[in-house]
Amino acid sequence: MNWDIFIWFALPAVILWCSAGIVVYRKKNRVLADILMITGIAIFTLFIIGFWIDIERPPMRTMGETRLWYSFFLSVVGYVTYRRWKYPWLLSFSALVATVFVFINLLKPEIHSKNLMPALQSIWFIPHVTSYILSYAMFGAATIGAFVQLRKIHRKGLSDKKVFDFIDNIVYVGFGFLILGMLMGCVWAKEAWGHYWSWDPKETWAFVTSMAYLAYIHIRLQGKKQEKVALWLLPIAFILLLITWIGVNYLPSAQGSIHVY
Amino acid sequence: MPWGYPESIAITAGIAFVGFVLQIAVSDFNFYLLTSPVNLIVGALIVGFCLLTLALQKTKFLKWFTGVPFSVCLISALLILTLIMGLTPQTGPSSANVKKDIISLLGFNNMTGSWPFVLIYFTTLLSLGSLIVRRAAKFNIRDWGFYLTHFGLWLVLFAGGLGHADIERYLMHVREGEVEWRVYDDEGNVKELPIAIQLNDFDMEEYPPKLTIIDRETGEPQPQSDPDFYQIDTKIPKGKINGWELELNEYIHNAVRNSDSTYREVPMPGSTPAARITMHNPLTGEVRKGWVCGGNQAQLYKTLELDEEQTVVMTVPEPKRFMSDIEVYTPDGTIKSAILEVNHPLRINSWTIYQYGYDNAAGRLSTYSSMELVYDPWIIPVYIGFFMIATGAIVMIVRGRSLNRKRIVSTEHNKEEK
Numbered sequence: 307m308n309w310d311i312f313i314w315f316a317l318p319a320v321i322l323w324c325s326a327g328i329v330v331y332r333k334k335n336r337v338l339a340d341i342l343m344i345t346g347i348a349i350f351t352l353f354i355i356g357f358w359i360d361i362e363r364p365p366m367r368t369m370g371e372t373r374l375w376y377s378f379f380l381s382v383v384g385y386v387t388y389r390r391w392k393y394p395w396l397l398s399f400s401a402l403v404a405t406v407f408v409f410i411n412l413l414k415p416e417i418h419s420k421n422l423m424p425a426l427q428s429i430w431f432i433p434h435v436t437s438y439i440l441s442y443a444m445f446g447a448a449t450i451g452a453f454v455q456l457r458k459i460h461r462k463g464l465s466d467k468k469v470f471d472f473i474d475n476i477v478y479v480g481f482g483f484l485i486l487g488m489l490m491g492c493v494w495a496k497e498a499w500g501h502y503w504s505w506d507p508k509e510t511w512a513f514v515t516s517m518a519y520l521a522y523i524h525i526r527l528q529g530k531k532q533e534k535v536a537l538w539l540l541p542i543a544f545i546l547l548l549i550t551w552i553g554v555n556y557l558p559s560a561q562g563s564i565h566v567y
Numbered sequence: 568m569p570w571g572y573p574e575s576i577a578i579t580a581g582i583a584f585v586g587f588v589l590q591i592a593v594s595d596f597n598f599y600l601l602t603s604p605v606n607l608i609v610g611a612l613i614v615g616f617c618l619l620t621l622a623l624q625k626t627k628f629l630k631w632f633t634g635v636p637f638s639v640c641l642i643s644a645l646l647i648l649t650l651i652m653g654l655t656p657q658t659g660p661s662s663a664n665v666k667k668d669i670i671s672l673l674g675f676n677n678m679t680g681s682w683p684f685v686l687i688y689f690t691t692l693l694s695l696g697s698l699i700v701r702r703a704a705k706f707n708i709r710d711w712g713f714y715l716t717h718f719g720l721w722l723v724l725f726a727g728g729l730g731h732a733d734i735e736r737y738l739m740h741v742r743e744g745e746v747e748w749r750v751y752d753d754e755g756n757v758k759e760l761p762i763a764i765q766l767n768d769f770d771m772e773e774y775p776p777k778l779t780i781i782d783r784e785t786g787e788p789q790p791q792s793d794p795d796f797y798q799i800d801t802k803i804p805k806g807k808i809n810g811w812e813l814e815l816n817e818y819i820h821n822a823v824r825n826s827d828s829t830y831r832e833v834p835m836p837g838s839t840p841a842a843r844i845t846m847h848n849p850l851t852g853e854v855r856k857g858w859v860c861g862g863n864q865a866q867l868y869k870t871l872e873l874d875e876e877q878t879v880v881m882t883v884p885e886p887k888r889f890m891s892d893i894e895v896y897t898p899d900g901t902i903k904s905a906i907l908e909v910n911h912p913l914r915i916n917s918w919t920i921y922q923y924g925y926d927n928a929a930g931r932l933s934t935y936s937s938m939e940l941v942y943d944p945w946i947i948p949v950y951i952g953f954f955m956i957a958t959g960a961i962v963m964i965v966r967g968r969s970l971n972r973k974r975i976v977s978t979e980h981n982k983e984e985k
């Protein structure tokens with residue numbers, strides 16, 4: 307099994323995931339969504355196993371191969387968290403993002419161009435990156451929730467408890483993944499660079515982002531107090547997150563960062 | 568009712584203000600004042616302060632000092648200071664005689680060594696520590712997620728911050744077959760360590776190299792705007808570079824040249840990758856066949872000429888792994904041997920030894936290996952803290968906010984009582 311036949315596994319998996327993400331919004335279709343999602347994941351897993359056997363090494367070397375894992379983890383963890391929290395959009399959202407990664411792999415495979423440099427060859431690589439990507443997905447959802455809530459407050463002068471329950475939960479889950487990703491990064495940095503925290507620009511921005519979500523969590527401990535401040539903090543935190551993720555490389559203060567990837 | 572947000576904001580801003588005044592008056596906070604045993608004394612004072620708050624449990628001061636508004640303000644202050652740090656190039660402490668602009672005057676270019684940052688950091692340690700003590704005084708096992716994240720974070724901030732000055736980092740270069748104990752610090756000063764390292768062997772594995780077509784005059788890979796490379800891969804033996812169809816007929820990773828300009832496999836240190844290829848130009852129908860080899864210090868390179876201007880060459884292979892087979896001797900007589908590799912350091916007591924580099928020009932034939940030696944006596948509490956926070960994070964993922972619902976409802980009751 308090699309990349310040439312990837313499309314014959316990828317397309318069915320993507321179609322199944324996306325159908326699951328659509329039908330899940332009708333209550334009586336929930337079982338159908340489960341079946342679709344699990345079948346999609348199974349087909350995708352089958353390709354990974356076959357591919358792994360074929361290339362005789364773990365498929366974690368090239369960019370294309372790591373994207374293969376993003377898609378896989380996003381669909382699996384998206385499904386598991388959906389089952390845990392029962393928010394149907396969690397399923398659609400992770401299906402969508404997993405699909406995007408599959409399509410990048412189909413259109414711009416980058417499967418032979420990148421030899422993995424020694425510093426990246428670590429057991430922490432995949433869980434560190436995956437954990438971060440997952441938290442980004444959750445925080446993206448929380449940001450949408452914050453706008454929904456702000457509009458409700460603006461219109462009715464009152465916040466909706468259900469929306470707040472959702473935002474708070476998703477921020478807790480996202481923050482859990484964010485800290486896990488950060489800690490794995492620390493342990494990895496100690497292993498590869500000699501210190502667990504060097505205030506490298508990427509690390510500094512990751513710290514800033516985590517402080518913003520930490521502030522949200524603590525403001526919310528006092529219930530009704532400072533509701534609007536807390537809500538406005540979420541889009542701000544998300545902008546900080548985007549800078550950490552994509553923007554850092556463009557900042558003048560970050561020239562010479564050791565995080566070249 | 569204890570103070571709320573306005574007072575907390577004012578006091579946090581006040582602490583930062585004092586920090587800026589100190590920064591302008593006496594310049595950077597010198598972290599190396601905190602080398603052992605000073606950091607042990609300061610640490611004991613911090614712990615003492617946190618424990619003493621047990622006597623203040625019922626006071627309004629403590630309720631405020633360990634309360635949500637003040638912690639939100641401290642977290643926000645850390646956010647703002649590190650945000651400035653993320654926007655300002657960190658050039659390190661500026662020397663006293665250099666004329667200062669506003670940025671270095673306020674310490675923005677060396678944020679973690681500036682007074683405002685250090686004061687906020689220590690206040691956070693005190694506030695968080697007292698909070699843990701307060702909550703531990705009325706211990707409730709249901710709050711284990713809270714204890715894990717907060718005590719874990721406190722440990723990391725405490726040991727990481729106070730231990731910073733005790734960290735030592737050195738570079739050591741060891742030749743194959745020799746023993747070395749001299750190291751270099753950041754400034755290039757030589758120092759002798761109580762640890763000695765013997766390098767038995769340095770070895771390196773490389774990825775198969777790439778092939779490309781270069782201009783024979785300039786040596787530039789073609790096409791110049793966006794050069795084509797063919798990554799050698801026996802599973803995908805066909806490629807296209809600069810309009811030519813390439814076919815890989817044979818690839819030898821450890822090759823040695825025969826007298827008749829062919830190659831055979833000989834796994835020895837001086838061997839180099841070699842490929843036998845067929846190039847076909849679909850436009851003109853021309854065909855070229857032959858060996859291409861990148862060469863190294865022990866062997867000549869070999870190219871395949873296509874025409875007057877173009878020739879096929881092999882790139883320098885990228886390192887896949889590089890490793891040093893070492894033996895480490897410590898004063899107490901322990902000898903430890905290990906294969907050192909990137910991402911696989913060796914830990915001995917409070918020392919960690921890292922594979923750092925090698926003679927880049929010689930590649931596999933490097934006769935020495937560079938290692939980094941890091942001494943960090945505070946690493947164990949930091950890792951315990953990491954482990955606690957990680958466990959707390961898993962609790963957050965599994966339970967979400969629901970865990971705290973009950974307690975929060977009770978705080979809201981308190982508020983209504985006022």
Ligand code: HEM
Binds near residue numbers: 635
């Ligand atoms: C890893 C970082 C942190 C996480 C994940 C975290 C999370 C939480 C959570 C979930 C709670 C509510 C749980 C409960 O009360 O049982 C809480 C409470 C609290 N946290 Fe944090 N926190 C963190 C760091 C901090 C820091 C740095 C401070 C102080 C500067 C702080 C101060 C507080 C305070 C004052 C409370 C309220 C406790 C009470 O009133 O009894 N936390 N935190």
